């Protein structure tokens with residue numbers, strides 16, 4: 001009996017303490033005008049529910065509090081906006097003091113001059129320098145031939161093998177960018193850089209705890225190593241009289257780049273290019289392979305487009321700009337993949353001062369999660385939204401509608417959009433004209449917080465014509 005009383009006492013005690021803690025945490029954030037919502041536990045907030053339940057957590061909170069609510073996730077008091085109109089307003093109004101709000105670990109590892117860490121004139125300069133590297137003329141004349149050459153060699157000899165398409169598309173995204181940046185992909189630089197880059201990526205996604213054996217510490221060290229490799233490359237280029245026709249050469253002052261960057265800025269810009277295109281391009285490519293596998297009619301239409309291009313060319317002819325421009329269905333497949341898989345759930349911002357949004361007061365320094373995922377499944381924009389239907393994108397007005405946020409919006413709209421599409425299109429071109437494939441089966445896919453196959457996505461590849 002005594003034991004039972006003790007157990008009941010302990011349980012009651014724990015319940016009361018938990019309630020008191022939750023209540024105390026809510027009180028801490030009581031401020032007139034804040035949106036409704038819950039703040040969860042001290043320190044951890046609602047991070048566990050957010051990560052575990054993902055989109056359902058967001059939908060539940062929206063059902064209870066409306067499409068703008070407060071929470072405490074990933075270490076910060078946060079306003080979540082699922083309101084398309086407000087999301088658009090936030091993206092368009094950086095000048096009113098709503099700046100990028102990416103986690104500290106990301107900013108430290110990607111560098112102080114990284115485009116997401118700067119604003120105002122510094123952002124204008126870094127963005128301007130980047131835009132001149134991805135202009136249609138630069139892509140047409142310099143980048144597309146480089147990507148074509150890369151994809152041909154990356155995609156050779158896959159026949160009769162079981163490959164992990166996740167691993168292959170990750171390698172592809174990094175090595176292809178490295179070739180565009182420095183003209184190099186299979187030399188010692190890329191061999192040394194690749195493992196460091198993977199550590200850097202993991203570091204940016206970790207808690208900023210700088211202790212031995214943490215991903216964050218490894219990420220910081222990887223950044224140091226990559227900075228050293230890139231600084232050596234810049235030095236070598238300055239000493240040699242050789243000319244180069246790649247992004248690095250343009251950033252160092254070659255060509256028509258009117259934006260003069262310091263070496264530190266050049267290095268951060270290169271890291272930004274490698275980083276920003278890495279996960280987006282690789283995951284979209286992997287998911288396109290997955291959806292094409294599951295939708296034979298789409299694959300047939302896509303293949304028809306690409307075999308049509310090959311018929312007009314000699315086997316060894318590279319893809320040119322006109323070929324790329326003719327890939328209307330491919331572009332539609334890429335957008336539909338990006339929409340249905342939701343490669344990007346949203347973007348992060350932070351307030352630089354107390355401000356009023358949608359009638360709510362948002363305190364200075366709070367993070368805003370511009371959560372765009374649900375727009376991808378809005379039936380008024382995308383009828384039958386859970387169906388993989390690339391044909392819907394053949395109506396080009398879908399790409400210009402007000403709530404098209406697959407590539408962000410406003411002053412931070414993805415400058416690499418066209419470059420990314422060129423890369424994925426070229427990959428798909430060689431993949432579907434060379435190969436057939438079957439999923440080996442059983443591989444798990446995670447959709448949140450990032451789209452990934454935790455144990456890889458394995459496919460058995462065979463020659464298209466055997």
Ligand code: HEM
Nearest residue numbers: 115273276277280281344347406407408412414415416420
């Ligand atoms: C399918 C591929 C891609 C997708 C889905 C994508 C998506 C996005 C999104 C949603 C943003 C907005 C971020 C924000 O507002 O905070 C963004 C920004 C950015 N993207 Fe991409 N991206 C892709 C490919 C690329 C590539 C290949 C590059 C390489 C140059 C790139 C470079 C950037 C940069 C530098 C920014 C930041 C722009 C700024 O802050 O001004 N992206 N991207």
